[in-house]
Amino acid sequence: MLMSPHGFQVIHLISSVLTLGFLLLAALQAIVLFYYDAALRHKKMRSASHRPRDLESMEQRLFRIIFLGFILLTGIIVSSFYFFAQQGAVFFLKLSVSLLTWVIFAGLLWWRHRYGLRGRIAIVATLLGVGILLGISIASFFVA
Numbered sequence: 052m053l054m055s056p057h058g059f060q061v062i063h064l065i066s067s068v069l070t071l072g073f074l075l076l077a078a079l080q081a082i083v084l085f086y087y088d089a090a091l092r093h094k095k096m097r098s099a100s101h102r103p104r105d106l107e108s109m110e111q112r113l114f115r116i117i118f119l120g121f122i123l124l125t126g127i128i129v130s131s132f133y134f135f136a137q138q139g140a141v142f143f144l145k146l147s148v149s150l151l152t153w154v155i156f157a158g159l160l161w162w163r164h165r166y167g168l169r170g171r172i173a174i175v176a177t178l179l180g181v182g183i184l185l186g187i188s189i190a191s192f193f194v195a
Contacts (some may be wrong), residue, residue: 059130066127071188073120078111078181081174088170108171114160117177121156124184128153148187155180 128149131142141143159176162168 052092061128063127066123066130067188070120070123070127073116073123073185074181074184076176077116078119080109081177081181082114084109084113085128085171085174088174099160100158113173113177114163117156118160121160124149124156145187145191148183152180152184152187155183 084106089108091106131146131149140165155176159168159173159180161186
């Protein structure tokens with residue numbers, strides 16, 4: 052049994068919300084990582100109870116979350132080509148911004164894998180990518 056176009060839109064919407072959820076979780080992890088990094092740099096963590104258990108494990112968790120969100124984002128972009136190409140200019144605007152976000156996360160994951168990217172650059176790139184994706188998600192509610 053084939054699914055109706057409305058059914059595909061529902062699946063696309065649920066996938067989009069799930070993707071945004073993963074990437075918002077990554078942004079939250081990046082903010083916590085930024086806080087601990089800044090506190091360590093400025094020596095504001097005095098007691099052992101205020102120190103993060105392990106910044107490296109926090110970064111690894113961040114990149115795992117980003118990877119899962121990236122896989123979901125890839126699926127959404129591919130399905131968008133197939134199901135929503137008939138929507139015209141609005142579709143291409145949303146798709147181009149989504150592709151920009153995809154490129155940011157692809158670059159982030161590639162630089163992490165190839166060169167061991169970490170620290171502030173990884174945090175800022177994560178927040179930038181999530182901010183752009185959140186912006187297009189919010190704009191999607193107002194643009195038909």
